Amino acid sequence: MDAFFASVEQLDNPELRGKPVAVGGSSDRSVVAAASYEARKYGVRSAMPSVIAKRLCPELIFVRHNFERYNEISSAVFKIFTEFTDVIEPLSIDEAFLDVTTDIKKIGSGTIIAEKIRKNIKQTTGLTASAGVSFNKFLAKMASDIKKPDGMFVIKPDDAQKFIDGLPVERFYGIGKVTAVKMHKLGIHTGFDLRQWDMESLIRNFGKAGEFFFDIARGIDERPVEPDQERKSVGTEITYSKDLTTRFEIVAELYKLEKELMERLEHAQTTGRTITVKIKFSDFRQITRSHTINTYINDFNTLHREVTAIRKSMDLEGERIRLMGVTVSNLITEDNADRQLHLFEE
Numbered sequence: 296m297d298a299f300f301a302s303v304e305q306l307d308n309p310e311l312r313g314k315p316v317a318v319g320g321s322s323d324r325s326v327v328a329a330a331s332y333e334a335r336k337y338g339v340r341s342a343m344p345s346v347i348a349k350r351l352c353p354e355l356i357f358v359r360h361n362f363e364r365y366n367e368i369s370s371a372v373f374k375i376f377t378e379f380t381d382v383i384e385p386l387s388i389d390e391a392f393l394d395v396t397t398d399i400k401k402i403g404s405g406t407i408i409a410e411k412i413r414k415n416i417k418q419t420t421g422l423t424a425s426a427g428v429s430f431n432k433f434l435a436k437m438a439s440d441i442k443k444p445d446g447m448f449v450i451k452p453d454d455a456q457k458f459i460d461g462l463p464v465e466r467f468y469g470i471g472k473v474t475a476v477k478m479h480k481l482g483i484h485t486g487f488d489l490r491q492w493d494m495e496s497l498i499r500n501f502g503k504a505g506e507f508f509f510d511i512a513r514g515i516d517e518r519p520v521e522p523d524q525e526r527k528s529v530g531t532e533i534t535y536s537k538d539l540t541t542r543f544e545i546v547a548e549l550y551k552l553e554k555e556l557m558e559r560l561e562h563a564q565t566t567g568r569t570i571t572v573k574i575k576f577s578d579f580r581q582i583t584r585s586h587t588i589n590t591y592i593n594d595f596n597t598l599h600r601e602v603t604a605i606r607k608s609m610d611l612e613g614e615r616i617r618l619m620g621v622t623v624s625n626l627i628t629e630d631n632a633d634r635q636l637h638l639f640e641e
């Protein structure tokens with residue numbers, strides 16, 4: 296789906312259409328959960344502190360999230376998916392991999408199936424969706440971003456290598472900002488550059504991920520579409536354009552991450568007992584600390600208290616921090632759900 300949360304808000308409130316919209320709080324300690332395409336033109340992005348978003352776009356309109364409404368539309372979209380295939384791997388509330396090899400409607404073309412799905416979504420929800428069509432998950436994901444919003448892009452087997460060779464590595468699905476910076480320092484700027492490296496050298500520089508990088512540079516991705524994958528954790532992290540160097544900066548940025556994580560837990564309608572804090576320093580050293588509590592995290596104050604305790608257990612004095620993340624795992628499952636009813640109901 297295209298700018299899903301913000302698009303839903305614009306759909307339900309015609310006065311917001313064509314205007315820069317951010318879903319999230321507008322206070323100095325809030326973060327942007329989603330941004331409309333009008334806001335993205337100013338550089339506003341999800342997970343960005345709201346104070347920075349307002350600085351980039353003074354006309355930005357903030358709206359509170361409505362997860363009940365988002366889930367309602369998401370359910371309608373996934374119901375449309377099931378009309379065309381039973382093999383669906385959700386990536387999030389508004390995105391999924393679909394394996395249409397079986398072609399239950401005997402349409403005969405993945406491209407036509409994608410077009411029909413996009414048309415049905417528009418007719419059913421009033422929202423636009425973009426699609427990527429290819430012969431494996433990596434390429435389909437890459438293709439899905441090419442024609443956003445409201446578009447579709449197809450990568451055929453004969454065109455795949457040319458497409459990959461010309462793509463900047465920072466746009467590769469599976470290569471984050473930090474890894475892209477490291478690749479640039481090694482002279483790897485495009486898929487073509489990446490393809491010149493042998494697997495041994497990639498593993499030496501990037502660990503186990505080097506195998507994945509070796510394959511995707513050649514358009515190889517043998518991962519199947521896996522329906523009904525059980526969620527193992529919910530987390531959020533951010534890489535900072537400027538290193539954090541003071542206690543105040545660390546505390547403030549962790550607070551923002553905690554707020555976003557709590558929203559994601561509510562959105563996923565789940566919770567957990569294990570909290571993990573990840574810190575990556577400017578020299579790429581990384582540490583993680585975890586703590587498991589006896590009860591599930593029911594409110595923001597509990598999450599904040601536990602993250603604060605973990606932070607205080609870390610020796611961060613004098614360090615330069617480039618990335619921080621907070622994750623909740625050991626999630627509530629169907630087996631113990633009876634002990635955690637009405638978790639996020641008001």
